[in-house]
Amino acid sequence: MASSTSISKKLTIFCNISFLFLLLCLCLTTTNYLHPNNHNSNLPNLQSTILHNSVVDDGCTNLHEHPDFKTKCLYVKTQIGCRPNGYLNYLQIFYCNFGRFPIIAHFAILLWLVVLFYLLGNTAANYFCSSLESLSKILKLSPTIAGVTLLSLGNGAPDVFSSIVSFTRSGDGDVGLNSVLGGAFFVSSIVVGVIGILISPQQISVDESSFKRDVIFLLFSLSSLLVIIVIGRINLWGSIAFVTIYFVYVGLVSATHIYKTRKLEEEPDQLLVLGDTITSITTPLLTRVDDEEKAAVSVLDDEKKMVDGQERNHYWSFNYLGRLVLYLLELPLSLPRRLTIPVVSEENWSKPFAVISVTLAPISLAALFNTQSEKVGSTSKSVTYMTAAFIGLVFGNLAYLTTKKCDPPSNNKSLFPWLVGGFLMSVAWTYITAEELVCLLESYGNILGISPSVLGLTILAWGNSLGDLIANVAMAVNGGSDGAQIAITGCYAGPMFNTLVGIGFSLVLSAWSEYPSSFVIPIDHSLYETLAFLMGGLLWALVILPNKNMKLDRYMGSGLVAIYLCFLSLKLTRLLL
Incomplete structure (x- = not known):
């Protein structure tokens, strides 16, 4: 045990x-590899080609057809099929942030x-x-x-x-x-x-x-x-x-x-x-x-x-x-x-943690709801956050008044x-x-x-x-x-x-x-x-x-x-x- x-x-x-x-590492490698100072004569033509093809969603299947990390970085940034379903864009981090260091x-x-x-x-x-x-x-x-x-x-x-x-x-x-x-x-x-x-x-x-x-x-x-x-x-x-x-x-x-x-x-x-x-x-x-x-x-x-x-x-x-x-x-x-x-x-x-957690819990659920609902407009999102914040404050005050310290x-x-x-x-x-x-x-x-x-x-x-x-x-x-x-x-x-x-x-x-x-x-x-x-x-x-x-x-x-x-x-x- x-x-x-x-x-x-x-x-x-x-x-x-870890x-x-x-x-x-992510903070240190946050560099725009496609910055204009990165001189590459073929990049403008390639960029226009990729931007033109990005209208078609190929599911990111053409990723490995591009020769180096710079063009792959541009591809994953512009291609619809390469956009993530989660919260982090791993393809962009891999090719744009860590592109020079694949290992x-x-x-x-x-x-x-x-x-x-x-x-x-x-x-x-x-x-x-x-x-x-x-x-x-x-x-x-x-x-x-x-x-x-x-x-x-x-x-x-x-x-x-x-x-x-x-x-x-x-x-x-x-x-x-x-x-x-x-x-x-x-x-x-x-x-x-x-x-x-x-x-x-x-x-x-x-x-x-x-x-x-x-x-x-x-x-x-x-x-x-x-x-x-x-x-x-x-x-x-x-x-x-x-x-x-x-x-x-x-x-x-x-x-x-x-x-x-x-x-x-x-x-x-x-x-x-x-x-x-x-x-x-x-x-x-x-x-x-x-x-x-x-x-x-x-x-x-x-x-x-x-x-x-x-x-x-x-x-x-x-x-x-x-x-x-x-x-x-x-x-x-x-x-x-x-x-x-x-x-x-x-x-x-812990009473302080308990009060804070019931206060922030509704706001966290509202944030999760807004990220899952793609069709929710900005106005609806604001209403959701305001409602959640109000409920959280009510819960927090109730928790503070009804719980003991120890x-x-x-x-x-x-x-x-x-x-x-x-x-x-x-x-x-x-x-x-x-x-x-x-x-x-x-x-x-x-x-x-x-x-x-x-x-x-x-x-x-x-x-x-x-x-x-x-x-x-x-x-x-x-x-x-x-x-x-x-x-x-x-x-x-x-x-x-x-x-x-x-x-x-x-x-x-x-x-x-x-x-x-x-x-x-x-x-x-x-x-x-x-x-x-x-x-x-x-x-x-x-x-x-x-x-x-x-x-x-x-x-x-x-x-x-x-x-x-x-x-x-x-x-x-x-x-x-």
């Missing part, structure tokens, strides 16, 4: 330093990609999931319902929002479809495969009925998606029906849970065994935390004994200075979110609005980050000359699934049979949620915008290949595991990893050729 906290702290500091470094430009893009992945995951973990967890307690949801709904939403937030952004901003949903399917393939093959290989010596079995239920539902979901892709269009009611499949799954899981609970209540001996099992799982964790806290206190006591007088003052001054430096290094990426996302947890409560709101009636506000603002931040991430991948695909969908299938899918790999493998390896059961269930329930809710909700929004007509899905033959390999991996697990008495072993795990590597090799071979 201390180790994971230390790694998280180091990653936070690294990403913040952000400051990229900001400094540094590639490094900067990859570094910014890491920062965006960090923002996406950190916002989901520290703000989105905490709001969902508190809301589930207030709404008194059962652990099973919360697990298959709110927990899945928290874990799948990056994939869900990446899919929604891809459909709503770029219009074709190519990156979104590939990222969700790529993530589902990675989790159901690589993560399950690694779990099977690592815990093979323990001979752990998983519940057969739960495993078959999850895999069959996921196969049915992918088959339904395949039908939609083959047809090539979907109306509003069809997209709603696709999302409804997930609620049928939730209902089945809930019914199964209720049935098993009642059966255990009728058999006290089994219920006692279940209670002992839960206690045996939680007690070591609590004891380990307690031991770590005692060890930390013991270390501090020893350190206090070792220093006295001036040495003690010097020690604590140095320690305070170090903490201050670390706090300042975490500010660049954390401060904007802290100022706009209401937080009411006891460990992070303690957050405690009763459910006063806590509920705070949690809803925190949930909405964490959704807004997750959406903004996902939007920028998709925009970056699309631009980088143009720079590299490859399809952005390939980057969505690989880079975006891997980045969003990295948390599943670490969490599920750790849970399976260290949690015994119960941990393995939870991890395997998550490896199939998570991709199912991302597929049905992430893609499904994206289809609902897209079909709604075209209603009463149908939304046309662009033809991408690579999706058939992805679905075939993905469903092949699921069928492999569905056939092999029951034949092995539901014991996770190397044979099943190696087969899943081999299927994914074959798929990846095929994709890379086609790219190189």
Whole structure:
């Protein structure tokens, strides 16, 4: 636990330093390479040619036909298809700001990609999931319902929002479809495969009925998606029906849970065994935390004994200075979110931040609304900002008058609005980050000359699934049979949620915008290949595991990893050729 906290702290500091470094590089390289002082006899003629051709939107496909960074810079500035869907024009930054230093430009893009992945995951973990967890307690949801709904939403937030952004901003949903399917393939093959290989010596079995239920539902979901892709269009009611499949799954899981609970209540001996099992799982964790806290206190006591007088003052001054430096290094990426996302947890409560966040939250939502609505005029934007500012001032004054300095709101009636506000603002931040991430991948695909969908299938899918790999493998390896059961269930329930809710909700929004007509899905033959390999991996697990008495072993795990590597090799071979 201390180790994971230390790694998280180091990653936070690294990403913040990287952000400051990229900001400094951008400021230093902001130079107009097409300034009249840059003498180039061919540039005026080329400029007139590019300006003449910019009327036609070729989707930025002719970018690599231009010989040097100056002409490419002019091309991306004037070509309609090169304009970004996000907030930063990455093509212009790459060719105009870093045009003379392409290696540094590639490094900067990859570094910014890491920062965006960090923002996406950190916002989901520290703000989105905490709001969902508190809301589930207030709404008194059962652990099973919360697990298959709110927990899945928290874990799948990056994939869900990446899919929604891809459909709503770029219009074709190519990156979104590939990222969700790529993530589902990675989790159901690589993560399950690694779990099977690592815990093979323990001979752990998983519940057969739960495993078959999850895999069959996921196969049915992918088959339904395949039908939609083959047809090539979907109306509003069809997209709603696709999302409804997930609620049928939730209902089945809930019914199964209720049935098993009642059966255990009728058999006290089994219920006692279940209670002992839960206690045996939680007690070591609590004891380990307690031991770590005692060890930390013991270390501090020893350190206090070792220093006295001036040495003690010097020690604590140095320690305070170090903490201050670390706090300042975490500010660049954390401060904007802290100022706009209401937080009411006891460990992070701060009345000044709380008052400022509820004041600025409506203004932030207004800014997001105005950037998403291209048809909104300047007058309407001003009215939106003024209304949001008024609402923010009202909320801020109410927060100042109704909250305490040291303690957050405690009763459910006063806590509920705070949690809803925190949930909405964490959704807004997750959406903004996902939007920028998709925009970056699309631009980088143009720079590299490859399809952005390939980057969505690989880079975006891997980045969003990295948390599943670490969490599920750790849970399976260290949690015994119960941990393995939870991890395997998550490896199939998570991709199912991302597929049905992430893609499904994206289809609902897209079909709604075209209603009463149908939304046309662009033809991408690579999706058939992805679905075939993905469903092949699921069928492999569905056939092999029951034949092995539901014991996770190397044979099943190696087969899943081999299927994914074959798929990846095929994709890379086609790219190189």
